[in-house]
Amino acid sequence: MKAFDYSRATDMSQAIGVNAGRLIAGGTNLLDLMKLEIETPERLTDINPIGLDEIEEKDGGLSIGALVTNSVCAADPRVRKHWPLLSRAILAGASPQLRNQATTGGNLCQRTRCGYFYDLSSACNKREPGSGCDALRGVNRNHAILGTSESCIATYPGDMAVALAALDATVLVEGPDGQRNIPLRKFHRLPEDTPWKDNVLRPSEVITSVTLPPPLGGRQVYRKVRDRSSYAFALVSVAAVVVVESGRISTARIALGSVAHKPWHDTAVDAMLAGHTPSPKLFADAADQMLADAQGHGGNDFKIELARRTLCAVLTEATKV
Incomplete structure (x- = not known):
């Protein structure tokens, strides 16, 4: 160091x-x-020392300070009751010791766990812009299948942000030019030609809180598929909030994790589920829509089918009578 x-x-x-x-x-x-x-x-x-470590009710929702630890957030009675998806996602990631230390803002800003990013002898555009991407033709089993570019196929590794994407959360930031609210779904960036830019934070901006909108009700499911059950990063994860009324889906919010440079959400999938009776065909169609542009890179081709099956399984669980 x-x-x-x-x-x-x-x-x-x-x-x-x-x-x-x-x-x-x-x-x-x-x-x-x-x-x-x-x-x-x-x-x-x-x-x-600057604070930002409180969880407060706000406009029917919840404001989570940027310095609230993952452990405190996951254990908060209001989170567990009304936004259990967030609690489950946090508990699916890292060890208790890390959750005791890691913060809400820091979790959102964590960097990829791509092996080539961590290997200083490898070409990595995220670490050294313009050097190339060895993952494209290397060992890429854990890498992205959506939103990739020739510059980068790394994934965003976190669990918490996937749940926040499904919950339609907002990130509040403060900087020299004042405050601004950023939808969580737009906070992280796709790699395009600038993969070293993980998110849309401007110079000197600081995350101050994350806001959860009023709870929707219904069922909330988080499923994480990984190589081992103990503190491994996901191969694929799915976060879902589904409300069923009178036998039909009235509201659905779905997000995928570990398949792209950011938590992956498609408003078209939410829209196609709403108003329909739950069925295997409906879920398969939703998975086809979500993964329509998915592309494997050899070692991670299997992730397309894995994501498809996991999404269908989560929707089945979330709509079970």
Whole structure:
């Protein structure tokens, strides 16, 4: 790890100041990257003293501070009762020790776990723009099947954001130009020609909270398919919120994880499910729509069928009488 300067912010103005450098809270991802010298910030600013660690009811929904730990969020009685999808997704990721340290804002900003990103001897456009992408023709079993480009086929690795995408959450950020609200579904970026840009945060902007809209009711299901059941990243995950009224689906919100550079949501899938009676054919059609543009890269071809079957299974569970 290279030497760096360290300071502690005492208010928001210091966190978004031009001299803040890289911000750190839990550090569960950043410190690993610094040890490998993938990230080499000259200055770290600890933002734990500035607050942002409360969960508050807001306009019928819930505001989760950026520094609320994953453990606290998952255990909150309001989350467990009205937004259990979020709690289940958080508990599906990482160990209790990591969840005790990791924060809401930091979780959203975590970087890919692509092996070529972590290997300094490999070509990786996310780590070194313009160097190429060895994953395209390398070992890519865990890599993306949707929204890829010739520059990058890495996946966003988290669980929490997949649930937040299905829940239609909003990310509140603050920066030198003031505050802005970003729909979670638009917070993360596709790689295109700039895969080193993971999200839409502007320079010096800080996530301050995540807002959940009022609960929809219905059933909420999170399913994570992985190589082992203990603290592994997903091969495919599915988050679903489905409301069935009088035998028909009135509302559906579906998101896929570990299949793209961001949590994958398609409004057309939500729309095609609404108003219809649950059936295997309906679910198969929804999966076809969700995966219409999916493309494997050799080692991860199986993920297309895996995502299809997992989505159908989750919809079956969510609509079970």
